[in-house]
Amino acid sequence: MNSLSGQLTNWRLHLLVVLISVLAELIGIIKIPLGIGSIVLLPLFYAFIMGLLVNPNIIKKAKALISNEKAAMATPVILISVLPFIAKFGTLIGPAFEKILAVGPAMILQELGNLGTLLIAMPVAILLLRMGRESIGACFSIAREPNIALISDRYGLKNPEGIGVMGVYVMGTMFGTLFFALLASFLATTGLFDIRALAMACGVGSGSMTAACSGALASSVPAMKDEILALAGASNLLTNATGLYLGLFVALPLAEKLYVLLSKETTTAALQQRSSGNV
């Protein structure tokens, strides 16, 4: 983690964040009907987009507002600014504890749903996009901090596996919150899943992904707001506690096996194609 010293003197950064947050909150929640469902836009999206717009790495003219070095100091603050929200989330779980116990088996077993990424993403990465060992890092998990630590420890971040996990991590940072919120609010209106199941699925990613996802879900089904937030928060808590170990002992070994299996298939398929071409 970067050093936190010098944050007090970096008032420009914090002032910008205040202004952005105020503007975002003033815009408020917007619902957009879309086909059979509807999607929900939350203040946190606008805050992220406005953050990008005053980021000198993206908009050169933003240098007038804040220098690259001072903007870079936002990185360690993210990890701390998410903590009050984590605490607030916990206080939504506590009162609903009995309701969560009632869905206990579902709550615990849905953690295994994290392996769904191996089934959906990995075959596409290897068979369709012809990715190499990057696919192991990219597809074995949802690529949040504990998963990066795991890959870095095992393969190093400069190796293909590391590049894979960092790629998905960056995409998650940029689009994860938005994508999960849209997915959840959309699936909620289709009626394919129990709302409580969707709430639990909201907890698979980072804290802010969980917030966006469950916030959007709660706006789609206001009557179940408390239960949705409690289930999502509890699921995220469980992911935080077990994610590293699920990755280490289950997902990563499975990803290795699946890679060998699928990439062999592609080589034999390629060979067959070549030999049939020769004939």
Place this chain on the structure above:
Amino acid sequence: MSNATRSNATLTNANPNRNPNAAINLADHALVLVIVCLIALISNWTGTGTGPITALPGMLIIYGMVFAGLVLAKLMPFYLPSVAWISLISVGMTMPAFPASEWLLGYLKEISFLSLVSPVLAYAGLAISKLEIETFKRSGVKILLIALLVFTGTFVGSAFIADLML
């Protein structure tokens, strides 16, 4: 073969007993937390209309929970992410069985959880670095497609199992 020995050697390094949180600097964290909580109070004010004075007791409770979680994360001999410690504390203290839970919740309801996230995402937008933009440009569409499949697979996998079990 060499692959197997390599992963064995690194596995011992990945021993979860080593607690990386021991390096947490509590003084620095305490200070930055003050800034973050002040910003959250303003965000909460515009988002919900609840004035900062009314919301202050709730925010102080949250501050205390976060700090206690950081202390535990630093001092415990084994590793759990600090977010897990903070959650355990905040869940434990608001469970109906906890004596002061009703009293705490009375103050905590003045803080909207969504308003707490807006500043986080503002920092996140500002923190996107040149390196991340480079990664995005280099691996571009391919990795974006994979990332969206990873998110969808994880989410739907989890929702599917939960739905079966309910």
